[in-house]
Amino acid sequence: MATTTTGVAAGEALLRVEALALHYRTRQGAVRAVDGLTFDVKRGEALVVLGESGCGKSSLARALMRLHPRNLAHHGGRVWLGETLISELSDERFRREVQWSRLALVMQASMNALNPVVKVGEQVAEPLRELKRWPRRRALERAAEVFQRVGLPLDFMARYPFELSGGMRQRAVLAMALVAEPELVILDEPTSALDVLTQAAIMNVLKEIKRDQGTSFILITHDVATSSELADRVALMYAGELVETCSAERFFTAPAHPYSRMLMESVPRLHERRRPRAIAGQPPSLLDPPGGCRFAARCPARFARCAEPSPAFVPGGGAREAAGEGASESRHRVRCWLHAPSGGGEHG
Numbered sequence: 001m002a003t004t005t006t007g008v009a010a011g012e013a014l015l016r017v018e019a020l021a022l023h024y025r026t027r028q029g030a031v032r033a034v035d036g037l038t039f040d041v042k043r044g045e046a047l048v049v050l051g052e053s054g055c056g057k058s059s060l061a062r063a064l065m066r067l068h069p070r071n072l073a074h075h076g077g078r079v080w081l082g083e084t085l086i087s088e089l090s091d092e093r094f095r096r097e098v099q100w101s102r103l104a105l106v107m108q109a110s111m112n113a114l115n116p117v118v119k120v121g122e123q124v125a126e127p128l129r130e131l132k133r134w135p136r137r138r139a140l141e142r143a144a145e146v147f148q149r150v151g152l153p154l155d156f157m158a159r160y161p162f163e164l165s166g167g168m169r170q171r172a173v174l175a176m177a178l179v180a181e182p183e184l185v186i187l188d189e190p191t192s193a194l195d196v197l198t199q200a201a202i203m204n205v206l207k208e209i210k211r212d213q214g215t216s217f218i219l220i221t222h223d224v225a226t227s228s229e230l231a232d233r234v235a236l237m238y239a240g241e242l243v244e245t246c247s248a249e250r251f252f253t254a255p256a257h258p259y260s261r262m263l264m265e266s267v268p269r270l271h272e273r274r275r276p277r278a279i280a281g282q283p284p285s286l287l288d289p290p291g292g293c294r295f296a297a298r299c300p301a302r303f304a305r306c307a308e309p310s311p312a313f314v315p316g317g318g319a320r321e322a323a324g325e326g327a328s329e330s331r332h333r334v335r336c337w338l339h340a341p342s343g344g345g346e347h348g
């Protein structure tokens, strides 16, 4: 089994998520933003959650972190972190024992959420003082370590957020998420507001942390190119559901679900002559999603069976792999009738 430079065993399941759901209450009815997701993340692994805007990616992060809006209608499913069934913990125990200390979140645009009147070093040290009751000096010493880890000069500890560039502020937010040494960090579009060079620099920092400390990551993004930098595995969401999970290598070269394939074809490539192809149509409303496959209306490969509720995740490549077209991968899952054991061959 692979180990990181700190000796953490990579490869055992750290996070296991079963039938996770998060629905919002609105005047029009319940918005089923996260609608029964099942997946896992291994220790030391980076899972990239991809999907177009509005498919429920940020809601997935909120569901895992229990950051509920006022109009929460339903939060369900089971979540294990290591041996702990964290979904069963009371809110109080979840806050005390899990949030930030074992499971941290860097939210979209959180670099703008730093407190403008508190020095950055103090803010990075704050989780240790609040959660672990560490004395100020010890917390600041640890904050200094993490500052260096994320590539911030130490003298920036005494600066206020407005004295830092956007990229530096984002590194500070990352330092805050990492300071209590969580096992898993969820990053929701962590670099989308930054220029490409700064994006690349932050991705490198994440890669180093993963390699050296064995930290696991869930990186949420709609940006296929950036995601490929860090991804060990990919989970693709569509309209509140997962449609495919597999190794990054498999996803970027030979994905199985028609939506995954079309998404990859929509990405511009420098060295290819073909033009990127946009996916026609819109995702369905999450207020009343179709009972059958949610992608069917946009899918060129749809056939009669797609009107039936999609099959539960089946081992990927199903029919094609049985025909010898590709090597099977034990954690490759696809939610598509084309790949169900008896589903292939009828389409047209």
Ligand SMILES: Nc1ncnc2c1ncn2[C@@H]1O[C@H](COP(=O)(O)OP(=O)(O)OP(=O)(O)O)[C@@H](O)[C@H]1O
Binding pocket: 024, 025, 026, 031, 033, 051, 052, 053, 054, 055, 056, 057, 058, 059, 060, 069, 071, 222, 286
């Ligand atoms: N508090 C809320 N009340 C009602 N609907 C909500 C609420 N928050 C999000 N939604 C809806 O839930 C769906 C999923 O939203 P979410 O922000 O999770 O998607 P996303 O994939 O992260 O999108 P983006 O990439 O644009 O951030 C969308 O239809 C959104 O409008």
